[in-house]
Amino acid sequence: MTDLRNARVSRAQFFRMMGGLAAAAVATTACSTRPQTTTTTTGGQSATELKFVGVSDQKAPMDAVLAGYQQAKPSVRLTPSYAPTDQVQTSLRTQLGAGNAPDLHVVYPGNGSAMSMSQIAGAGLLADLSAQAWAATIPTGFKPAFQLDGKTYMYSAGSSVIGAVYNKKVFEKAGVEQPPTTWSEFLALCGKLKKAGVVPIALGAQTPWVTQLITYALVPSTVYAKDPTFDDKQLAGQASFADSGWRQAMEMYLELQKRGFFNDNPNGTTFEQQTSMVATGKAAMAIQVSAVLPDFRKAASSPDDLSMFPLPGADDAASVWIPAGVVVGLGVNAKGKNVEEAKAFVDFLGKQENINAWAKAISAIPLTQDAGSTIDPAVESFLPFTKDRAVPFMDQRWPNAEVQPVHFAVVQELLSGKATVDEALKKMDEAYRK
Amino acid sequence: MTHLTVDKPPRSRPAPAARPGGLRRFSASSPSWLFAAPALLVYAAVVLYPAAAGVVYAFTDWSGIGQDMSFVGAANFLALLDDEQAMGSIGNTLLLTLAIVAVQNGVGLLLALGVHARLRSRAVLRVVFFSPVVVSPVMVAFLWKYVYNPDPSAGLNGLLGLRIDWLGDPSVALWSIAGMVVWQYAGYSMVIFLAGLEGVPKELHEAAMIDGAGTFQRFRYVTWPMLAPAVTINLMLSTIGGLKLFDQVFAATNGGPGYATETLSTVLYKQAFVFGKFGYSTAIALVLALFVAAVSLVQISYLRSREVAS
Secondary structure: OHHHHHOOOOHHHHHHHHHHHHHHHHHHHHHHOOOOOOEEEEOOEEEEEEEEEEEHHHHHHHHHHHHHHHHHOOOEEEEEEEEOHHHHHHHHHHHHHHOOOOOEEEEEOOOOOOOEHHHHHHOOOEOOOOOOHHHHHOOHHHHHHHEEOOEEOOEOOEEEEEEEEEEHHHHHHOOOOOOOOOHHHHHHHHHHHHHOOOEEEOOOOOOHHHHHHHHHHHHHHHHHOOOOOHHHHHHOOOOOOOOOHHHHHHHHHHHHHHOOOEOOOHHHOOHHHHHHHHHOOOEEEEEEEHHHHHHHHHHOOOHHHEEEEOOOOOOOHHHOOEEEEEOOEEEEEOOOOOHHHHHHHHHHHOOHHHHHHHHHHOOOEEOOOOOOOOOOHHHHHHHHHHOOOEEOOHHHHOOOOOHHHHHHHHHHHHHOOOOOHHHHHHHHHHHHHO | OHHHHHHOOOOOOOOOOOOOOOHHHHHHOOOOHHHHHHHHHHHHHHHHHHHHHHHHHOOEOOOOOOOOOOEOOOHHHHHHHHOHHHHHHHHHHHHHHHHHHHHHHHHHHHHHHHHHOOOOOHHHHHHHHHHHHHOOHHHHHHHHHHHOOOOOOOHHHHHHOOOOOOOOOHHHHHHHHHHHHHHHHHHHHHHHHHHHHHOOOHHHHHHHHHOOOOHHHHHHHHHHHHOHHHHHHHHHHHHHHHHOOOHHHHHHOOOOOOOOOOOHHHHHHHHHHHOOOHHHHHHHHHHHHHHHHHHHHHHHHHHHHHHHHO
């Protein structure tokens, strides 16, 4: 400090310093305005550089297909980068707004979030992929997730399910033989596990997106099994959260809490803690989406310790429905510099072997299947449902990006006793109508 | 922090000897505005222009992407009055600011008095108390998520034998966030108070001692009035910091549980990047900026008058 106090700078030194700073500033600006895509010439051969920005969950599957792509197309280099959901939504929306978005980027299926297919395609920022061969094979039930006004704007390798991820060793120790098939059996199972001294269900509700999974797992049985056209009616203003099976689902959610089947302080517990509780056997189950099974397996001493079963949301096994949603996908920036090369990459992803590889890396059910398709044994118990007793994740048909965050917040309020089911559903209805 | 000491050379220092062609002649006449032009130009391009453009967006319904945008007049500002979540966040922001301003400066002052004393370890202690300031606020929030682990055997609960759900209980979460902000920035207030303390002439203390003043009286009638400029700076900086608090809340609770820790900054972030309502978000940002400016002006004019009086 004293050195600084006595320091004197001559005018010449001062100008030299300022000149250096100015040069540095110019250099930084020059770097930052460098276009996202460049075409460089290497050894007389033109190489195209494609940029992909994805969500962290997409790293494993992208790694699985990228080597094959570089081999098939040595003239194109694809540079991927990844960030967690919140960050990727923020940075991509900013880049899309500023007109410097990457050639390929993550897109969420259907509608209902700021980076969802409907919102981005609606703004004219996604290239039309309808002409590609794989786009013709999208199952009818999944079309709303991929298409806006009949045109395909997103690629996704398949679907994932929401259900109970459970630790087989803990079940064995507590003497549980069969996964439950009805709600009463499920409650009995939780009671049995609790008596055995383990937390029946780990819940990491401090992580916002985790809050929604139990309602999502129950609503197919309490709402859609009774009325498969609920979404259409709600969009037409003829149905609401408050006057539907959503009420029952919320009450069932809270019943689990009232009976002490969750860990203490779910609102203070994160997804990572939830994962480790189940993986290490401190808790028996977590209601989760199958796409994060790899996370549970990584945290467990042996990956075979973990499996899944559908959460039965009804007392009649035949009226149990499950949520099966298209997994997060990617789209081509319509305003990018290399639209055709980027589309060609998506076409490559659409080949059956690549659909298989991508789906395998995230334990998803492949969009289309052939002899080479593998289905994770953990989700096999869901397959009987996928044909006619499955509905997409609820937010994919919600009309705006506000309903989902409101759902997160009201679940936290319900868990902390700060709101009633009535108030919670009212807030969701208000957000839906915005 | 160096500017605090650089700005205030000891009063007893003799004027620097004139150096031929040196700095003295350079500063003798006030420099032309032209010298500032390059800096002003950069400032205008990266601060003034975006801010002015932002004001325009506040009167539109722009989604943040695409070209669709129409002027909606004052609709965004009227919507703000009806927005339960935004209004609730104003209450949270004010409570947080009050708590942070009071505790951070109180603790900062105590620390400054402590390390101003003739302790052997004071140099080390100054570094220790100041060190959290240099850590990124997001990192601090992540670290404190471990400290605030609700498990009775972990973190702060384990240390104090408590069973508090620090970040998960809506009635506690806001104060938990205030706690980690105070932990991080008390050292910052300390350094500013310390600079003020160093400026209190020894002679005054000696005179007061001869007059028979005790430790408390010397603090009340000598140190405290002389600290007025440091108090002004500290109160202003912590108020502004509290009103625009974002990083710590975003990383620790993301505004939850429910809406319990939502601040104006997190609400405007969500409106822009989660809900895709850039126009509305800009309107909130504008209100926040005006509010911060108004509070700071009132505060500084009051505190400055107090400095003159003392």
